Each structure stands twice: as structure tokens, then as C-alpha cells.
Amino acid sequence: MSVSPVQPDPSVIGGVPKAPFALMPKLARLFNDRASRFEALAQSSHLAAYLNFLAGITRIQSELVSALPPPEPVRADRVERARANAMPPIDRAAMGSSPDCREVLRQFFEKAEALEKPAAASEALAQVRTADEEMLTWMIGNVMADDLPVESLAHHLYVAAAMQIHAARLAAGLDGSRLVPIRVGVCPACGGRPVASMVIGFHGAEGARYASCSCCATMWNEVRVKCLACGSTKGIGYRAVETGDEEATVKAEVCDTCNSWMKILYQNKNPSLDVVADDVASLGLDLLMKDTEYKRAGFDPFLMGY
């Protein structure tokens, strides 16, 4: 009797895996998929002009992550020290001054020149490209502090987009299983603020919620029905732009404890949702939320001011 190469594995029967704590960015797909999503959304949106522009920005991000040589990884002893002290292993303060990062910025700004854009966007890019060392360091510092000054949001958009490339490259080199939770709403890889959170539907984590870092694109598990700004589980509600009988797949998770809100995307209901592209495309929700008592807690350098 021949022995079948297919062996039974009873251990998988009835086993429900624990959702992984952190999902590191997959560079080969992250920006490429996001750019495609921006383009798809642009086809049926009042925001088409901006979505197409961001699709171009994201395509450049995608090209650069595949063209650039891998960055110097975060040292293993640094990861272990960060683990022991519940700190993020990526040093945001130091990241912006590395020559490797500056080269990413330079190449990104150069490529962004070719994008079709309004005069204001061109002017801002020209100023960013000619910025002196002090000015560039200041802008990188603002981006790394997740705190953009209101009078130069356009300039900081370019710097933030370029820093996303470098941060995602660093995060992609980390082992997600070696990260530890730091605090509610804080990225375990780089300490950044989340754009929004997403309920995912893929095998092994069905129905689990992951917050997505606005800087390094790491996704980390956060308990559902909880405010990602203050950690409260009391007084959580959801708001959505009315869509008839259909259940909305992008909602605002509001918190009555700290009066803030953050978007939650139900990727388990619509697998094509992308946390950044759909954050921008759902601007209508931000506009309606602006008239409520809640303030936006999600941080997205492409959608500031709401």
C-alpha cells in the first residue's frame, strides 16, 4: 500500500489562532495597493482631483521602496532594550537625520516635481526642495512629532509622505512578534499616532481590529469598542454618513469620555478598503463630524484640518 504524501493534521481542527499583535508593512504591496485604491476611488468621487494627485504621490512611494537598497536595520539590542522598557524600537527623533533618510527625501521631492498639481502645491514643493538645513530639520521634526503647523500644511504633506517611505522601510525590517504594546493609540514600532483603525477579515484574525500607524504603516491589535485616543471603553458610539439601508463600511468611533473620534474601517465587509486612501476619500464624514461636539483624533498628513 502506498503512503499518501498528504498527512492528516488533527491539531488544526477546532483551533482558533490568537490574532497576532502586530502586522508589519509589506513593502512590495503597501504603497502599490494604496495607489491603486486611490485611483479606483478617484473614478467616482467629488474629490477626484486630489485623490489622483495622492495616487501619484503613493506611486512614487511605491517606486522608491522597490528601487532603494534596504536600509540599515534597527539593531537587535535596540529592539530588546525597547521591549524591556515598553518603548518603540524605531527612534523617531534620530530617524530624520540619517543620511539614508535624507536621500529618500531628496529622491522623493525630485520625483514629485513631475506630478500634475495646482499652483499652490507646486509652490510648496519648490519651497521644500530649496529649504535650507535648518528649515528641513524643523519640518522633519514637526512630522515626527505628529504636529503640523497650520500655515504650512502643504509643505509638510511632502515631507510626511517622504518620511512614510523611510519609516515603512525600517518597520518592514522589524519582527512583529518582538514588539510589545506601549499605550493605547501608540504605534509599537515607531510611537506614531494612528490614521484610523480597521476591522480585518483575513484568516487568523477575523473580526479583530487593528490601528494603522500614520508614519510607519505598522498595524497593531487594539480591542474593539474602545477609544483609541483615551483608552476608555465607556460611552463609545458610532456615526456614519447615512447611506440608505446599506450598512456603512467607514464609520466614526466616538468617545463621550474624551469627546474625540477616529475613523474605523470595516475591511471585513469591504476588502478593498485602504486605511489612508479611504480616510481621504471619506472626507464627507469628517465634514459632518465637524459640526458635532467631537474632535478628530485620527492623524493623517494628507487630511489635516478637520
Place this chain on the structure above:
Amino acid sequence: MNVDLSRRSFLKLAGAGAAATSLGAMGFGEAEAAVIAHVRPHKLTKTTETRNTCPYCSVACGVIIYSKGDLRKGETADIIHIEGDADHPTNRGTLCPKGAALKDFVKSPTRLQYPMHRKPGSDRFERISWEDAFDRIARLMKDDRDANFVAANAAGVPVNRWTTVGMLAASATTNETAWATFKFAKSLGIVGFDNQARV
């Protein structure tokens, strides 16, 4: 608002429009205005997601109940969906076939919503008040316990046994409710008894 309007320390980079939003600053004010015009007539719908425990068995799986409307905001709420709670350590988002059909259990037209009584010899149930139900249950329990209570075992040792009545209590209870239920049943001497406290 996620930018601090008071933070204008470095004005060296002020853009042409110095708009307060990314879209305005990048020169996409027209697209922004189009979205504003489009969304203005729309309203925000309120929904809630509430954690609870499946009431079927003592495994007590975590569930999330989705409702339309927010009771805390003075609205009526209607359950639209129930699913397993992925964060719950017991079931990690999974539910058994009974648990997966919980919404039908809530919405069932035959769901018991108030005390019902089928009189001896009758072929149907009739609604009675809680007052009458409690009185009748207490009366019947007392009569049965007086008639059948076992106060001593065969060896003459005093015991507290009421073997002619059984009790099945709900699983979706807190620790404290389970404790109180257990004390109630055991102090009466009910032997045939199951509730959440067993787990």
C-alpha cells in the same frame, strides 16, 4: 480639528492661501467645496456596538451586538447584527451554530417576553402578570418542598435535600448573579441544579 490654530510660530513657510486644511493648502479647494456641497444634505446615523455574553450555555462566549440608534442619545435602538467577539479569550470571535443564530433568537416571534401560564387541562398559554406568576410559583414550590423535602438521610444524618424540583439558570450572568443564584437554589436544598457558577 487636528491642527492647532494657535501654533503659528514659524511663518517663514506660509503658502499663498495659508488655508487651514490640507486640501485648501494644496490648491484643491474646489474639490473640497464639491464634497461640502454634496454631503451637506446628508445626516449622520448613529449606531452602537455593545459587548455581551451569549446566553445559551455555560461556555459564555463573547458577542458584539450591533444596533441602529443610540439609547444613550435618547434614541430607540434596534439590533441589526450579532457576531462573535474577536477580542474575547474564550471564543476569539467564533460562535457555535446556536450562537451564530442569536439575532433570530432575539427577534423570534415566539420569544417569551412575559410570564405565560398554561392551566391544567388547557391547550394554550395565557399571559399573566409578574405578581401572579411569582405568587403561583412560590405557592407551588412551597407545597412541593413541604411534601417532598428530605431532612435526614438513611443513616439519620441531617441533610438539606429537595429532589423533586430542578432548576436551570441562565449562563449570561455576572459572577455576583451566579453566586446569588447558587445560594438561592442550594439554601432551598435543590439538588438538580445548573448555572454559570459550575464553570
